[in-house]
Amino acid sequence: MSRGKLLALQILVAVAVFLAWHVVTTWSIVADVKTMRFFFSTPVDVFKRVFTMFLEGSVYRHLWITLVETILAFVIGASLGIVIGFWFARKPIVAAVFDPYVKMMNALPRVVLAPIFALWFGLGIWSKVWLGVTLVFFIVFFNVYQGVREVPQVVLANARMLGMNERQLLRHVYWPAALAWVFSSLHTSVGFAVVGAVVGEYLGSAAGLGYLIHQAEGVFDVTGVFAGMVILMGFVMLIDGIVTLVEKPLLVWKPGETRTV
Amino acid sequence: MSRGKLLALQILVAVAVFLAWHVVTTWSIVADVKTMRFFFSTPVDVFKRVFTMFLEGSVYRHLWITLVETILAFVIGASLGIVIGFWFARKPIVAAVFDPYVKMMNALPRVVLAPIFALWFGLGIWSKVWLGVTLVFFIVFFNVYQGVREVPQVVLANARMLGMNERQLLRHVYWPAALAWVFSSLHTSVGFAVVGAVVGEYLGSAAGLGYLIHQAEGVFDVTGVFAGMVILMGFVMLIDGIVTLVEKPLLVWKPGETRTV
Amino acid sequence: QGALEKKQVTLGVGGKSLLYYLPLTVAERKGFFKDFGLEMTINDFAGGARSLQALVGGSVDMVTGAYEHTLRMQAKGQDIRSTIELLRFPTIVVAVRKAVADKVKSAADFKGLKIGVTAPGSSTYITVVHAMAKVGLKATDASFIGVGGGASAVAAMKRGEIDVISHLDPVIAKLETDGDVVTLIDTRTEAGTKALFGASNPAACLYLRQDFIEKNPNTTQAAVNGLYKALRWIDKASPAEVADAVPEQYHLGDKALYIKAVQASKDAYSKTGVMAQDGMKSVFDMLKALDKEMESVSADIIGKSFEPRFAQKAGTTVG
Amino acid sequence: MTGAPVHKRQGGDVTIAVHLKGVSVAYALAGGGKYEAVQPVDLSVRDGEFVALLGPTGCGKSTLLNIAAGLMPPSSGTCEIFGERLSGLCGKAGYLFQQDALMPWKTAEDNVAIGLEVGGVRRAEALERARAMLAEVGLAAFGERYPHQLSGGQKKRVALAQVLVREPKILLMDEPFGPLDAQTRLIMSELLLDLWQQDRKAVMFVTHDLDEAIALSDRVVVMSAGPSSRFIGEFAVDLPRPRDIAEVRSEPAFHRLHSEIWSCLRDEVRKTYGLTNKGAA
């Protein structure tokens, strides 16, 4: 499908969603309009708000902080996930011993941990970053761990026969073989990095998109809440786009559909 | 390594953690003991509390509710993730069109969505279930989507030549090929299902472990908070154990290390 | 006034936009902290408990929060002291859903009902339980549902999932204007508070750690001065002026409604910043009666929980 | 029952099973380039005809089978199956791939049975027939093994059973006996001829074993080395059927054909082996 047609379809979907949103917040079809607006605002208002936020310029500071937190959370979480994932995959004993603990830690509700993070890392960006890290880490970790174990046995045997030591195996075999899994997890975890940062801000902070959303929510300013979320989404698309850009050249070797011309 | 030795090592790790915990909450090494206890309680108190909670029996009702929520969230989220993941993987146009929207939705902070969920699904278990679903879904979805695309081209071509239609391909090729990815994502998402349920309860509910934790937090009863989290962890191990039990027989065909006897 | 030991301070609050914390917003917006040389960073938390945790953990220097917190902390051996009273009455409202209003006329009728509170254990919860205790009901006679702070509380009432709600503005204001509830107990007013507690009942205050106060008495004084100035300003200002002072979003999209809400609770803001002795005692007694952990705590902590000297000094120096 | 006419197409009374009409294939390379594997060629395989495809490595034999199977579209020309233009997969063909193509998550017998099951055969019956076919290829004792537990030759035979058990109208076989020892090769060839004899299918058979090609087929088609390979020779095999594969090699006609094809191939390979290298230096 051509890029143009694809874009058209995508826009169509967006328009459909907005139309539905507009309709249910303009006419009392599913519920009383007043109630609907209380919970969902209206698309027009939300976009007006987004627009003024950018026009006024008040949003940039918050955006910048959330961006920094998100990127740090993403980079640190993904790196840790990759490193520890590889380590576990290559050291079955370590993996076996720590396996239950990793899973337990993954189940801790981050919301409850927030005060401890504030204690350890203060209220600056770092407590948010680490909150994001705890989300990103596990997603990447589990995928890397699995990805390494999926390396075809014969390719691995061949590489070892070629004289590769553990470090070289990592670089030339495990890493490229696990790459598809890593990227799959990165696409999931981009979103979670943002969620971590925003939730961190939401739970206690002085700036950032999460702070804005929290402020708006406290006074039932749904328009503000949705405006914040819309900005957030644009945000994720951006970072995800970067991930995709990095991914493409790294995965050229993938067989895929054979093409004749 | 033998099962016994493994267990011993695992217990060693646990003991080390408890010891460290005990030490920092008994002597003012890293920080004032009073402050440490305010945030971390002490391991002895926490286990005493867990013990009394089970002895008194007050916890069972809450545990049951959280269990139901978690399992529902897990099952619904994973099923949706699998179904939609397959659908997207098999319909490249659908995938291309909805791709940005899926990623956007993944970035919505669930905490902010809680009121909307409460509106749609009430304060009963369903709002918690759906909160959990929004976490589980994305993790499973992205992995299934990737897993399906990783099917070896020649195996796929062979299956098609054997006369399989789309439904049969799904069942006999895509599904088993993606299974390792699915299970990897399930291990991650078990934790997230619990987190979803607990956070949901935490944000508004009448029962459940999250409710207990929230209640304890409200009166600065850290011991109660940690007791809740300890129970939570035991909980996750249980569900994860079930996943592993299901996984084992389904993945026997995996090459793995060749063993001579 | 001596030189400030610390110019840059961080303050924690759990839900800054609430009317409960109006003096803080006023002091910030009107630049009252700056007047006394403070550069104040305000961190907003999801709930008062979190701001307190941040204080204990040392990530904020001071907190505007519930007076009850200082009592609880004193009981736990954490030396946290309040320095100025901001709100004399809890401003908590207990209201009942319209549909069951004719059957539920007072706390005595709460038996078997579903009661929504912000969070189990919180002050909204304690207030209802106190009211029930007064008419001989136990907490276990009703079921309590944590409905959270914001829109989910409104949603819960609108969907009819709860029969009674114990909450604060703006949730109450929203439900009242939409005509969803009938008010039973209203502690936004002196009369309502006295009726329920028999005395005033200090709610919001500024509290700090004792060691911080000791090391930074002038900084503490400056913060108290700023808030005191805000209290005086609120006392003199008309509700409309108050509405103009806060960010537009705080109006809930309806300025007239906001002005009405300010009007309703204006009386609750402290006049002097100094807590009444019987008020503190009443809070303490209530906690003691309702919380197992507080049972064995002696009344001595009341004395440590509030340091009047800063507010008193502000009263003499700040016009 | 003797060989088919060469270089001449049939009249209306003989159905043509696979008809490649001016088919050429160029692969898209990364970076926008392309590689012309096969230049326009014509090939028709009559119903019931056994055609062997020979050619130097990399000349495009597998490529042509893929086209006939409908796994990819030709760059130019068309492929007709029983007179109908092929678009999409060829449902009438069974394809034995050159690479391992067994489903690693199914046991040998499940791998064989599944082809019947998807066609609507009850599982019990499918399994029974699968086991019988596995026995035919000498793997009765290995039905419950997963592919990774089999040797190279055993995997190939499972794949063979997988294709044969479905009794397709057209057989596309890419080096089916490659990793088998000479003896097993003979046994498998006999099996294949037996089945083919019972119910004449059209067969396109790629092999590197000239003896095998002659012994089995009605016609041998030789391709030139790539790139842009074409057909450089077609040889009718006029040996009587049914043939005893072990014996047929001693017939004089066999030897004549053998040396003819051999020289045709040899020159081609030697030439191109040099060319390919120079083309890149």
Add this chain to the structure above:
Amino acid sequence: MTGAPVHKRQGGDVTIAVHLKGVSVAYALAGGGKYEAVQPVDLSVRDGEFVALLGPTGCGKSTLLNIAAGLMPPSSGTCEIFGERLSGLCGKAGYLFQQDALMPWKTAEDNVAIGLEVGGVRRAEALERARAMLAEVGLAAFGERYPHQLSGGQKKRVALAQVLVREPKILLMDEPFGPLDAQTRLIMSELLLDLWQQDRKAVMFVTHDLDEAIALSDRVVVMSAGPSSRFIGEFAVDLPRPRDIAEVRSEPAFHRLHSEIWSCLRDEVRKTYGLTNKGAA
């Protein structure tokens, strides 16, 4: 320069490169069972000796190579490499696997060069030598292709280059010329012999092509069919070296050997083909 003594082990003056001493292999099957692939066998390959391993499909040839490579431990017995007991991988050996074993994420030339790079050769030099070796196997123009863009025979030749470029002391080759046409096979055989001649390595060579085995090797070892296969014959190849592989086939000694080994093999396969099936029915 003629064949090695058979059935007698050497004295001290000849180094033994690979020595399998009473090696047996039993695979663990799922469900706790086991499958004895090879019963205790002894085999020694002297430094500089070229040994061909022949046997029916599934008899355990790849299994023995895996043992010699140190990829898995034998169930009983030991493997010694140049007199040292092997535990873990055999660093002195180059192994050409029966299956595709190229790294799919590396181009052909990177796949070949990596073996040098990990040994400490600078990348530029490694690439240069890799390209030269690819040219030797006739793939100069295909250096930048990824494995999935190559034909079956091309992949095999890349793998061959990958092994040869490292110049290992011991060569383990599992059907290296399987998917190649007869002509290319000859060229590759010549290349292999050339390299072997320059710097006598010990070679264990698995093939199904009897001609090839005789033409290349000093000794042919024949295995019985599995399960529990053993050595049923060892044949010294007393043909003069250097050999012209195309010509050597016309020598009478060649024919004598050929028919000897052939009959040894045939009986074995025919027998076991029946047995395996009965064992399962």
